[in-house]
Amino acid sequence: MIPLFSVSQVRDADNYAINELQIPGLLLMENASRSIFDIVKKHVNDLPKNRPLGFVCGKGNNGGDGFAVARHFINDGYTVKVIYLAGKDELSGDALINFELLLKSASLNNGNSLKKFAGKKDLKLLDECYLIFDAMLGTGSKGELKEPYLTIVKELNSKNALRIAIDIPAGLDADTGYGSVIFNAELTISLCELKRGLFINKGAVCCGHIERGYIGAPESYFDKLEIDEYIIEPEDILSMLPVRAKDSHKYSVGKVLVVAGSAELPGASILTAVAALKSGAGACFLAAPSSIRTILQCRLSEVIVHAYDDEQKGYFSENNIPELMKRFEWMDCLAIGPGLGRSEETLQAVRSAVKLNNGKRMVIDADAIFALSNEEYKYLDLANAVFTPHHAEFAYLLGIELTELRKDLLRFGKEFALETGAYLVLKGAPTIIFNPMGEAFINHAGNPGMAKFGTGDALTGVIAAMLSQTESIEDAVLASVYLHSLSADLLLNDKTEFGIMAAEIINNLPDAINFLRKSYV
Numbered sequence: 001m002i003p004l005f006s007v008s009q010v011r012d013a014d015n016y017a018i019n020e021l022q023i024p025g026l027l028l029m030e031n032a033s034r035s036i037f038d039i040v041k042k043h044v045n046d047l048p049k050n051r052p053l054g055f056v057c058g059k060g061n062n063g064g065d066g067f068a069v070a071r072h073f074i075n076d077g078y079t080v081k082v083i084y085l086a087g088k089d090e091l092s093g094d095a096l097i098n099f100e101l102l103l104k105s106a107s108l109n110n111g112n113s114l115k116k117f118a119g120k121k122d123l124k125l126l127d128e129c130y131l132i133f134d135a136m137l138g139t140g141s142k143g144e145l146k147e148p149y150l151t152i153v154k155e156l157n158s159k160n161a162l163r164i165a166i167d168i169p170a171g172l173d174a175d176t177g178y179g180s181v182i183f184n185a186e187l188t189i190s191l192c193e194l195k196r197g198l199f200i201n202k203g204a205v206c207c208g209h210i211e212r213g214y215i216g217a218p219e220s221y222f223d224k225l226e227i228d229e230y231i232i233e234p235e236d237i238l239s240m241l242p243v244r245a246k247d248s249h250k251y252s253v254g255k256v257l258v259v260a261g262s263a264e265l266p267g268a269s270i271l272t273a274v275a276a277l278k279s280g281a282g283a284c285f286l287a288a289p290s291s292i293r294t295i296l297q298c299r300l301s302e303v304i305v306h307a308y309d310d311e312q313k314g315y316f317s318e319n320n321i322p323e324l325m326k327r328f329e330w331m332d333c334l335a336i337g338p339g340l341g342r343s344e345e346t347l348q349a350v351r352s353a354v355k356l357n358n359g360k361r362m363v364i365d366a367d368a369i370f371a372l373s374n375e376e377y378k379y380l381d382l383a384n385a386v387f388t389p390h391h392a393e394f395a396y397l398l399g400i401e402l403t404e405l406r407k408d409l410l411r412f413g414k415e416f417a418l419e420t421g422a423y424l425v426l427k428g429a430p431t432i433i434f435n436p437m438g439e440a441f442i443n444h445a446g447n448p449g450m451a452k453f454g455t456g457d458a459l460t461g462v463i464a465a466m467l468s469q470t471e472s473i474e475d476a477v478l479a480s481v482y483l484h485s486l487s488a489d490l491l492l493n494d495k496t497e498f499g500i501m502a503a504e505i506i507n508n509l510p511d512a513i514n515f516l517r518k519s520y521v
Helices: 007-019 025-043 061-075 093-106 120-126 149-157 219-223 234-238 266-278 290-299 318-330 344-355 367-371 391-398 402-406 409-420 455-469 473-491 502-507 509-519
Strands: 002-004 053-057 080-084 113-116 131-135 162-166 187-191 209-213 229-231 255-259 283-289 304-308 333-336 361-364 385-387 423-426 431-434 440-443
Touching: 007 025, 007 219, 025 061, 025 093, 025 187, 025 209, 053 061, 053 120, 061 080, 061 093, 061 131, 061 162, 080 093, 080 120, 093 113, 113 120, 120 149, 131 149, 234 473, 234 509, 255 266, 255 318, 255 455, 266 283, 266 290, 266 455, 266 502, 266 509, 283 290, 283 318, 290 304, 304 318, 318 344, 333 344, 333 455, 344 367, 361 455, 367 391, 391 402, 391 409, 391 423, 402 409, 409 423, 409 431, 409 440, 423 473, 431 473, 440 473, 455 473, 455 502, 473 502, 473 509, 502 509
Parallel strands: 053 080, 053 131, 080 113, 131 162, 162 187, 187 209, 229 440, 255 283, 255 333, 283 304, 333 361, 361 385, 385 423
Antiparallel strands: 002 229, 423 431, 431 440
């Protein structure tokens, strides 16, 4: 797992280096700028010297970093164009020192230009630049961008240049990953340590490739900190996969009951049930309305269809629960929700089924999440449950607006998991898994081809299968989310993201497991 840090933790490390270790702030800034210079030279292939490099620098330490980086590139034979938002009378400390050093270095070549920002037209100075560095705000900025930053960021995002963010892109909250207008970087160099907001929400979209920059603070300092957020690595997942004994049989390697499907949405139940078997469950029963039994049995061979009497209504109701009681007792894990529909009878039946589950493991998805909204989930034992909503479903479950949720995904996710004792798989790009201990795990596998009907239903089946085979709920959930995404990524070897279908992700799951085993032994 790769640990992620809050802005306050990184700022405290900076203060520790200055106050306790007596490392001058100017030296930390010099270390940071040299690190940025080295990372850019490494990641930007054949950086041409016949085109200038652009910098937009603010008045704080982030601007000071930008001034110092520009100086390093001048010393290496590059021409720079620098827009600064504060003059010498507004700068102070290390930022002022690096501004004065830059002025001296820039004067050695008439091609270099430094200009104080007065209006949008000044940004034309950067039109011919091959790279544009954002050194405007850094981690001290909170809230929406104000002028002139709003105008500057919009204009920079429209320019035909590679964009590089120093520490964080302007407009992005480095704790929450939220922002409306954000500098759209191809490369972000996070100084000192990796900040959590760079990897979630809008951060996952606007940061591009992320590298960690060095400032000189000791790594041992961070080893002592309490960490709540992590990025999942493939090596972690390999150790979480279930191991089968040689004497395994179909009932010893996972028994899954899927309660899903309706006359209106029969396909979702098929995807969930098949995904459970493709993920290793030894036995899977699909409980669905008898009125769609023929449709299901024509599409399913290994899955056993338990067709309950729906009286030709086409949906699940409380009348069907008594005949499913033996299945509830038999199963290792229940997957409930995909394609059930939202009739009031079905919603009440879902609530009853979850309540009668007697603490067994279950995956609550789609329409089952809807059934537990309006605080219904607060009255249930959810200690062994896994919720799998996308952002809109989770906002509805909590009874808040989607915009409010997106302003602080981590806080809302952690509070829900802590309150309910359940695991939460918040589906999105990226998907974030929350455990009942207040930790969050970010999954960066996957691709835009997964944005399609059916992929969530498939994930429900994968999680149910892994829960039925694995002792640790956390291992099962993390492995499921990663494998589901990895399967989709491997499909890109033969096709584009436009043509990926949920059924293909399901069929490719065994290959994804095999890929992990061969790649990370």
